[in-house]
Amino acid sequence: xxxxxxxxxxxxxxxxxxxxxxxxxxxxxxxxxxxxxxxxxxxxxxxxxxxxxxxxxxxxxxxxxxxxxxxxxxxxxxxxxxxxxxxxxxxxxxxxxxxxxxxxxxxxxxxxxxxxxxxxxxxxxxxxxxxxxxxxxxxxxxxxxxxxxxxxxxxxxxxxxxxxxxxxxxxxxxxxxxxxxxxxxxxxxxxxxxxxxxxxxxxxxxxxxxxxxxxxxxxxxxxxxxxxxxxxxxxxxxxxxxxxxxxxx
Numbered sequence: 710x711x712x713x714x715x716x717x718x719x720x721x722x723x724x725x726x727x728x729x730x731x732x733x734x735x736x737x738x739x740x741x742x743x744x745x746x747x748x749x750x751x752x753x754x755x756x757x758x759x760x761x762x763x764x765x766x767x768x769x770x771x772x773x774x775x776x777x778x779x780x781x782x783x784x785x786x787x788x789x790x791x792x793x794x795x796x797x798x799x800x801x802x803x804x805x806x807x808x809x810x811x812x813x814x815x816x817x818x819x820x821x822x823x824x825x826x827x828x829x830x831x832x833x834x835x836x837x838x839x840x841x842x843x844x845x846x847x848x849x850x851x852x853x854x855x856x857x858x859x860x861x862x863x864x865x866x867x868x869x870x871x872x873x874x875x876x877x878x879x880x881x882x883x884x885x886x887x888x889x890x891x892x893x894x895x896x897x898x899x900x901x902x903x904x905x906x907x908x909x910x911x912x913x914x915x916x917x918x919x920x921x922x923x924x925x926x927x928x929x930x931x932x933x934x935x936x937x938x939x940x941x942x943x944x945x946x947x948x949x950x951x952x953x954x955x956x957x958x
Contacts, residue, residue: 785861852890
């Protein structure tokens with residue numbers, strides 16, 4: 710019976726998502742050009758809250774945890790596992806006080822209402838994965854920018870989304886570049902647990918009644934810890950958190 714309802718509810722959810730992206734695109738353009746960065750950011754925050762709320766149509770049970778441990782007025786490097794296209798909204802909304810920016814592949818920087826505009830003009834960087842030198846150069850710029858303003862940068866070091874929820878090996882290049890240009894940043898492991906179940910068969914249909922937990926783990930002061938060792942520690946902490954939550958799904 711549940712699967713019978715998943716098809717119409719999925720159609721409604723995806724329609725709402727599309728309408729939100731189209732509706733907020735001109736609002737982003739107007740807010741940025743007339744009122745500046747702060748207004749544009751607030752618009753993006755609200756859009757991503759609405760995207761999260763749209764998952765209620767599918768009976769998703771969403772919870773946020775651990776943000777009370779993050780100090781204010783610190784530059785953050787947010788290191789998250791990657792489960793679905795819905796991984797970005799919880800970062801934008803959950804870390805909204807810290808102005809999160811992203812490292813995005815070039816394909817997302819064009820032709821997608823709201824999303825492409827925010828990537829191009831909201832402070833994130835767009836990289837060409839085929840050009841390693843261009844990618845590192847852009848990540849260096851991002852690190853310098855967040856360090857100057859005490860903003861945050863989020864990266865998904867697995868590189869690709871998992872279809873099973875399993876945390877794959879983290880790749881260190883982007884993390885190294887950010888730490889090199891923002892050495893005073895506080896590192897926050899961010900656990901995304903459950904998003905992979907939203908679209909188990911692709912875009913459609915979506916699954917009903919998924920439990921999703923977004924957890925900011927204890928922040929880490931990098932200090933003099935070697936980058937590879939630090940990233941391995943983060944990877945293990947995220948993997949352990951996902952494993953410990955498996956019984957809740």
